[in-house]
Every structure is written in structure tokens, then in C-alpha cells.
Amino acid sequence: MPFLSATLARVKPSPTIAMNTRSQELKAEGKDVIGLAAGEPDFDTPDNIKAAGVAAIEAGKTKYTAPDGIPELKKAVCAKFARENGLSYEPSQVSVSSGGKQILYNALMATLNPGDEVVIPAPYWVSYPDMVLLAGGTPVVVEAGIETGFKLTPEALDAAITDKTKWFIFNSPSNPTGAGYTRDELKALTDVLMKHPQVWVMTDDMYEHLVFDDFTFCTPAEVEPALYDRTLTCNGVSKAYAMTGWRIGYAAGPVEIINAMRKIQSQSTTNPCTISQWAAVEALNGTQDFLAPNRALFQRRRDLVVEGLNACPGITCPVPEGAFYVYPSIAGCIGKTTTSGKTIATDEDFCLALLEESGVAVVFGAAFGLSPHFRVSYATDEATLADACARIRSFCESLT
Numbered sequence: 001m002p003f004l005s006a007t008l009a010r011v012k013p014s015p016t017i018a019m020n021t022r023s024q025e026l027k028a029e030g031k032d033v034i035g036l037a038a039g040e041p042d043f044d045t046p047d048n049i050k051a052a053g054v055a056a057i058e059a060g061k062t063k064y065t066a067p068d069g070i071p072e073l074k075k076a077v078c079a080k081f082a083r084e085n086g087l088s089y090e091p092s093q094v095s096v097s098s099g100g101k102q103i104l105y106n107a108l109m110a111t112l113n114p115g116d117e118v119v120i121p122a123p124y125w126v127s128y129p130d131m132v133l134l135a136g137g138t139p140v141v142v143e144a145g146i147e148t149g150f151k152l153t154p155e156a157l158d159a160a161i162t163d164k165t166k167w168f169i170f171n172s173p174s175n176p177t178g179a180g181y182t183r184d185e186l187k188a189l190t191d192v193l194m195k196h197p198q199v200w201v202m203t204d205d206m207y208e209h210l211v212f213d214d215f216t217f218c219t220p221a222e223v224e225p226a227l228y229d230r231t232l233t234c235n236g237v238s239k240a241y242a243m244t245g246w247r248i249g250y251a252a253g254p255v256e257i258i259n260a261m262r263k264i265q266s267q268s269t270t271n272p273c274t275i276s277q278w279a280a281v282e283a284l285n286g287t288q289d290f291l292a293p294n295r296a297l298f299q300r301r302r303d304l305v306v307e308g309l310n311a312c313p314g315i316t317c318p319v320p321e322g323a324f325y326v327y328p329s330i331a332g333c334i335g336k337t338t339t340s341g342k343t344i345a346t347d348e349d350f351c352l353a354l355l356e357e358s359g360v361a362v363v364f365g366a367a368f369g370l371s372p373h374f375r376v377s378y379a380t381d382e383a384t385l386a387d388a389c390a391r392i393r394s395f396c397e398s399l400t
């Protein structure tokens with residue numbers, strides 16, 4: 001009898017491990033490596049939020065809570081959805097977890113049976129397909145390439161849906177592309193979903209507050225109120241409030257699924273960290289003043305990186321609407337040879353050679369289900385980004 005589970009065998013190891021391991025080895029050897037692979041803001045959690053965490057500790061708010069969140073946080077989540085998204089939810093429709101990731105995982109665990117299909121546009125956030133597999137479902141990956149701005153077309157969505165489709169996972173602005181759907185683009189997708197009443201929407205709105213220029217964020221249940229009863233609206237404090245380590249995510253949706261998610265959570269992690277929940281209450285209820293300057297800062301970085309990458313021979317970098325990622329194509333570098341004689345056949349080859357020869361760590365597109373691309377996380381200072389772009393440019397110029 002095998003010791004490890006059959007479920008584990010369905011999941012692939014993280015494709016980014018090779019890159020991270022090599023990057024760490026190079027750093028340990030004393031090489032100057034610029035890391036543009038991490039998916040988290042480079043600035044600290046705002047002081048008012050940190051203070052709320054400290055106050056919670058000092059007030060003895062350090063015990064177990066209700067499995068899916070303290071009433072104060074559920075109330076703050078309801079107020080956030082009403083204020084920012086025009087969505088009306090009761091606290092009984094809200095679930096709080098240890099990060100946005102656990103929210104998505106609980107929802108999939110609570111709903112998927114063998115044979116159930118989940119439509120996932122590619123490029124996707126690395127965890128979606130594997131979470132579906134862990135929960136016993138079948139990911140159905142549909143390409144949304146550079147020619148459509150990395151956005152799924154209504155025709156492609158319609159073609160991917162079968163009578164076995166249970167969920168459509170939607171993520172805008174997206175990790176890894178930064179692509180954000182306009183209201184009209186999203187409405188075209190929700191129109192398709194209206195034709196398929198068996199399909200629910202899991203919308204991952206994690207990058208809601210990181211949008212640029214005049215782009216306006218929107219979410220499926222807001223754009224198509226008739227989908228309210230089959231939408232799980234997922235969000236979290238990790239990215240907008242620089243709280244990745246606090247581990248708080250939340251979702252709102254129909255009571256039946258929220259109760260099912262609570263059951264899973266109560267038998268796994270019990271409840272999200274009590275102290276972090278109090279800090280998240282402050283994040284959602286307190287001042288939002290730092291969001292606008294952060295957006296402006298990220299927009300400047302985006303512009304710098306897009307310009308820098310488009311100056312590299314063989315690279316084409318679209319301008320994303322949000323998040324803190326760009327997802328350039330390296331189609332023009334495929335088939336070329338590096339100065340050390342390595343042939344670039346794939347985006348993984350490109351990224352490994354870029355790391356070895358120029359000391360820039362990025363994540364190759366195959367990890368996100370769409371090649372030949374790579375993902376740059378520009379959540380770092382402008383001088384470092386300029387240095388990274390200059391190194392990528394010399395690397396590309398050296399290819400023959």
C-alpha cells in the first residue's frame with residue numbers, strides 16, 4: 001500500500017522551485033541577483049493597521065474565535081462590499097480565512113466532486129489548477145493570449161463550458177498579467193454565464209485596489225446582479241494593505257456555500273489568526289488614504305518597466321491595467337543562443353539563462369500556463385527596476 005495519497009500524485013510540484021533554488025544558490029555564492037519574482041508589495045503594513053494588531057494583543061484578544069471570523073470583521077467586510085462594490089451582503093454570507101488562498105481552497109473543497117469541471121483562463125495564478133485537482137475536480141484551462149490583451153473572449157468561455165462545469169474562476173486584475181476587464185468586457189462574459197445556469201463564478205478580486213490610469217474595477221455580481229445567487233466574491237487584505245504575512249482573506253456569497261466552507265475550516269485551521277482579524281477590521285474600516293499614493297507609485301513603476309522591456313530586442317510588453325505584474329512575450333528570443341552557448345527553446349530556458357548570466361530572477365510563463373512569456377513583479381524600487389531592465393536589455397542584445 002503506498003504511503004502517500006493518490007491526491008498528492010495529481011498535483012505537480014511548484015514549477016517555480018527550480019528558479020528560486022538557483023536564485024538562492026547564486027545569492028549564497030555572493031552574486032548580485034535582482035529578485036523580481038515575489039508576489040507581494042515591498043512596503044510595510046500601514047501604521048494604523050499594525051497598531052490595531054498590537055492593541056488586540058494588549059487587550060488579550062488572543063484566543064480562538066468563531067471558525068470563519070469575528071462578527072466585527074464580518075461587519076467590516078459587508079460594509080466594504082456595500083461601499084466599494086455596491087453589493088449587499090449579510091454577515092451570515094461572509095467567510096474569513098487565513099488568506100485569500102484558503103478562501104478559494106475551502107470553496108473548492110466544499111463544492112467539487114469527481115468529474116466536476118472548473119474553467120480557468122490561462123495565464124492563471126499558479127494555484128488555481130492544483131487547488132482544483134486537490135479538491136478532486138478537473139481544471140479546464142482556456143487560453144487568453146496576448147492578442148486579446150490576456151482577456152478571455154465570450155466565445156472561448158462559451159466553448160469551454162459543458163454540463164459538467166461547476167465553476168468559472170475569474171481574476172481581474174490578473175496575476176500574472178495585470179490585465180483588468182472593463183465593465184463591457186466583463187458583461188460579455190456574464191452574458192455567457194447567464195446561458196449556463198449550472199455554472200457558478202468564483203471571482204478573485206485580490207488586486208481590486210491596484211488599478212491604473214482611468215481604469216475602473218468591477219466585479220461579476222455587480223455587473224450582472226442576476227448572478228448574485230451563484231457568485232462567490234473573494235478578496236483579501238494581503239495586496240492592497242501590504243498584509244501578506246497577516247494571512248487574512250474573505251469572501252461573500254450564498255449562505256449555503258459559506259456554511260459549507262465554515263465546516264471545512266472548522267476541521268482544518270479552526271479560525272484565522274485572531275490578532276490578524278482585528279488588524280483587518282482596521283484595514284477595512286480605517287483610513288484608506290494610503291491607497292491612492294500607492295497606486296500612483298505602482299503606476300510609475302509599471303510605466304518604467306513596460307518602457308524598459310519594450311526596448312529589449314525580442315521582447316513585447318503590453319501595458320497592463322492593474323496589479324503589480326507585467327507579462328511580456330519573448331517570442332522574438334526563442335531559438336536564439338546565449339553568450340555561453342545555451343539555446344533558448346522555452347521561456348524556462350530564457351529565465352534560467354537570464355538568472356545565470358545577468359542576475360535577474362523572474363518567473364517563466366509555463367508556470368502560469370501560457371508561453372513563451374515571463375512574469376515580472378515590479379513591487380520594488382525604481383532604481384532596482386531600472387537596473388533590472390538594463391540587464392535584461394543587455395542580455396537580449398547579446399543573444400545571437
Ligand SMILES: Cc1ncc(COP(=O)(O)O)c(C=O)c1O
Pocket residue numbers: 039098099100101102125171174175204206236237238244247248249
Ligand atoms: C490572484 C491571487 N489570488 C489570491 C492570492 C492569495 O492571497 P493570500 O496571500 O491572501 O492568500 C494571490 C497571491 O499571490 C493572488 O495573486
